[in-house]
Amino acid sequence: MSLSSAPHWRSVPVDAIVWREWNDEFVVRNERSGSTHLLGPLAGEVLRVLLDAAEGLSVADIAACLDDGPKAASDSGLPAAIEEVLSEFKRLGLAESEPKPR
């Protein structure tokens, strides 16, 4: 895990999410908001990484996890794309940022 001072992100608890994946597209129901969302490949993978994480993750942490997969390999725009996804997750109530670690 990164020790940087960048914000760290957590998803809503795993039991508040129900989802299905078909061919790299995801439908996600957020039990807290009662809303259902359609997520593209990157957003779905980011959510999966956050749900699997035991603690909050920075954008760099998330990018490192995704770099293991073929979708994100050597994509220089990946951190910015993840930032965008996380902002959208915050708006939808799927994730929230934690205070920066000291």
Place this chain on the structure above:
Amino acid sequence: MIVAELPQRELARRLGGIGLRLRTGPVVTRIQSPLTRIIHGVALHYADHLVEDSEGFADFHVRVAPPRSLRRWIGSQVHFHFDGTRPFLPLPADQAFAMLEWGLNWCVSAHCHQFLIVHAATVEKAGFALLLPGDPGAGKSTLCAGLVSRGWRLLSDELTLLELATGHVVPLPRPVSLKNASIDVIRGFSPDAVLGAPVHDTVKGSVAHMKPPTVSVRRAADVARPRWIVLPHFERGAAAQLAPLSKARAFMHLADHAFNYDVHGRPGFELLAQVIGGSDCFEFHYGALDDAVAVFDELARRA
């Protein structure tokens, strides 16, 4: 007993008095109306439907009738009554049967939460259901009427009832609502189809209802498994084209077109996921019913 076995005078007596308990799929509705248009409309469109015992249970109690006040002499209007309330504004008297149909749709979509209810036409062949969700004007009722005129079984024109425990479609075979140009399209495509007289200047334009095929009504207890989800798009002159639609997008489309998806919460999500998971999903553009029927007959043949 079915409606056609009731002498017209007895049908009028029940509708004008104690009410006609009419079974449509899993629903029994007690209908009351003194209006000739309702009596003729029920006799024509519901001829094959079961009449339940006059003392038996009814899910809904509805009445279509003119106002009792002096207004009945001023303008020719009718009200739809539901369990003693009037949930809608009155309509011109010539729209009485259409109002009954729209009112019955509302009764089901607003109350039958034992099902997940999707705004879709659904037809069946060989035990497999073809769901046609779509916005008004997309051509779903026209396509539905065309398919049932060529051997597909009508499960529903407007309201597709998905059984929560199984995901199966529970038939609700009622008249098919045709609008505007679709009325003449179906007359030309299926001269044997039984259509009521069109009423004009409704909120949906000109409307005529097509009587559901007898065999569809007789098999109203036979559920069917969803097999295809198809979003129809009618375009004048377009060649018939079936294009794959991703399951996730089809899921969102069904959820958006479900009347009570939010009521069911997580089980509703799981049910739709089951339906989508077991279905092939497409978008379908068409401009001629003959071509459309050929496409879906081929789809059914390969199933």
